[in-house]
Amino acid sequence: MTSNVSQPIQGTTDIVPPDIYGWQKIEDQARTILARYGFDEIRTPLIERSEVFTRSLGQATDVVQKEMYAFEDRGGRNIALRPEGTAGVMRYIAGAGPEAQDARLYYLGPMFRAERPQAGRKRQFHQLGVEVLGAPNPIADVECISLQVHLLKEWGIDNATIHINTRGLFDDQEAIKKGLKKSLEPHLQDLCKDCQRRYKVNVLRILDCKNEKCGHVVVNFLDAINDLLSDESKQYFNEVLEGLKRLDIPVVVQPKLVRGLDYYLHTVWEVMHLALGAQDAISGGGRYAIQVGSKTTEGVGFAIGLERILDVLRAGEKTNAKPTKKVDVWLASQGQDALYENLVLAYSLRVQGIRCGLDLKQKSLKAQMRNANRAGVSYVIICGEEEIVKETFLLKDMDNGTQEELNRSQLMEKLTSLQQIGD
RNA sequence: GUGGGUGUAGCUCAGCUAGGUUAGAGCGACAGGCUGUGGCCCUGUAGGUCGCGGGUUCAAAUCCCGUCACUCACCCCA
Structure with a gap:
């Protein structure tokens, strides 16, 4: 373990x-x-x-x-x-x-x-x-x-x-301690071991002892304590x-x-x-x-x-602790060049206030999509070798599965407008 | 400080009572089915000093002793 x-x-x-x-x-x-x-x-x-x-x-x-x-x-x-x-x-x-x-x-x-x-x-x-x-x-x-x-x-x-x-008041407390000690003295043997110790150290503590026997003893003196106030x-x-x-x-x-x-x-x-x-x-x-x-x-x-x-x-199961999702958009990439593209894009999106998850593990696209799904995002941006050549990105809508090819400025525009609607 | 309960895979646990081949399940992870696309389904793979140390025994996750950790309770407090 x-x-x-x-x-x-x-x-x-x-x-x-x-x-x-x-x-x-x-x-x-x-x-x-x-x-x-x-x-x-x-x-x-x-x-x-x-x-x-x-x-x-x-x-x-x-x-x-x-x-x-x-x-x-x-x-x-x-x-x-x-x-x-x-x-x-x-x-x-x-x-x-x-x-x-x-x-x-x-x-x-x-x-x-x-x-x-x-x-x-x-x-x-x-x-x-x-x-x-x-x-x-x-x-x-x-x-x-x-x-x-x-x-x-x-x-x-x-x-x-x-x-x-x-x-x-503090003076009352002294009077109560004295009074309680006097009242309890004849009943010391009826109290639990702890309370016999408390009698010497801190008499007041006997009042809230959980032991039933002590409770029965103490209850008789509560009125007297009140009178000492x-x-x-x-x-x-x-x-x-x-x-x-x-x-x-x-x-x-x-x-x-x-x-x-x-x-x-x-x-x-x-x-x-x-x-x-x-x-x-x-x-x-x-x-x-x-x-x-x-x-x-x-x-x-x-x-x-x-x-x-x-x-x-x-x-009461009232924690409601889990955030619904951590990020808005997930960026998946294939190859080092594409990862660079996504890194730059993610920075721009984050400056715009969009929460981005960036896949850094260079795993299969399938695995990256699985991570995206787990993160609960609505959109995934895909950049692979094809997109590098065409200078585009794929934007996939995770709710209905459709995707469209956009260039960088179109993509920025679309996502920032979606964000405003979301707010 | 005192007493009870529990320690087996990343997580939740089964197996222990009556010791017996390679210690299991579910979930999770990873991979494949679908060679650039998530959820659902199917298949497979990895992952374990059985908390640790000693003892009994031909043989110990299992029985005994010790120890550590966690946990609940006492004392006390939020």
């Missing part, structure tokens, strides 16, 4: 035709929609100083602790491949002028996490992310979610469910829900929803889709506050996993 050296490394993949057309399509659609919402694209580096991530995502998070590709470069600097997009954007904002403080930015590109790959999870994967800065208003969260809904609609994805929750947090969340209601966007309030990164506060949400396997979140987002240097930037945003979007589309 394939040798190791010809394979991409584990968790990475080559994106090639026909799949690449599916990627281009969803990217084009996304850019169109994002422009309507007034977003500008930002392209930050794939590598950053490690601290850009450790400081903003949280030193204790799994993403930082065990999933980050981190290394020392030749100058002894600690570098990491970005595991997500928000931190890099915030690093940019912190160093940018005041005009950037209320930017609306999106990014699109690869992220890297050193996890065991499985369905819907690669080590190099692609996210489309959006950040709305300097708008400390629940309406901004709502607008963000509406954009997300709009994108899914544009891609043709329905049956997605939005789960939403509030984490409250400050009035300000409750008010904020209610306004988010009100805005969603006015836009008629259905959401499921999911008190168990916790997101893994430390920078979130107030609203958090996830979009799930049933067509996917165990990794069923196609998107996640929330409001955050990230400190870089002495400056704290607040914003709201989300990231969409593009591989997972394409998985959903494939499950």
Whole structure:
């Protein structure tokens, strides 16, 4: 079979035709929609100083602790491949002028996490992310979610469910962690092994444990958690829900929803889709506050996993990825002289905007015709020894099989006029 | 890091349970039928260290051990 050296490394993949057309399509659609919402694209580096991530995502998070590709470069600097997009954007904002403080930015590109790959999870994967800065208003969260809904609609994805929750202010989160620890202490032995570990490391994670037993324990404390939220947090969340209601966007309030990164506060949400396997979140987002240097930037945003979007589309056979045809005209030739003629002709036609396929393999005419047919062209130009002598070309109509003999200028004229009709 | 499944032609797979001549099919590729003309049809040709290494055996794609890769799931996340 394939040798190791010809394979991409584990968790990475080559994106090639026909799949690449599916990627281009969803990217084009996304850019169109994002422009309507007034977003500008930002392209930050794939590598950053490690601290850009450790400081903003949280030193204790799994993403930082065990999933980050981190290394020392030749100058002894600690570098990491970005595991997500928000931190890099915030690093940019912190160093940018005041005009950037209320930017609306999106990014699109690869992220890297050193996890065991499985369905819907690669080590190099692609996210489309959006950040709305300097708008400390629940309406901004709502607008963000509406954009997300709009994108899914544009891609043709329905049956997605939005789960939403509030984490409250940072002070609330501390109170909740304390309260939850206290409440769970007597029930520790009823929790699964993982949750006993989580109790020490990250109590909130116990809330969204998939284990049934843990769910039964946790459900009793959800109301108590809600009571620990400050009035300000409750008010904020209610306004988010009100805005969603006015836009008629259905959401499921999911008190168990916790997101893994430390920078979130107030609203958090996830979009799930049933067509996917165990990794069923196609998107996640929330409001955050990230400190870089002495400056704290607040914003709201989300990231969409593009591989997972394409998985959903494939499950519904909605990719429509294949272009109908790559070229308009195929140029077949017999002999080196004729190939030269075709080379020159193809250049002129391409300058005129006509997509040309040029047969370079010098195979039999039959084989060249077969290639032309496969390429799906409507016309083939044939140049052989006879045509060289007569200084003509044969133009064959592939739909009805007829062909006519034309000189160069007649041919150019005919094809450019056909192209205009085609447009 | 832990557990399950799978590795046979370019692709999709059969063959393995009860080891036995030259390892098959479909699709694709290439060539011919039609000596300068595509699709449809027919015929033929090429293409394989059966993932890799070791073991058992007169004999291994098949049984055993190891190893690597892919894949699904756990943890966690998009």
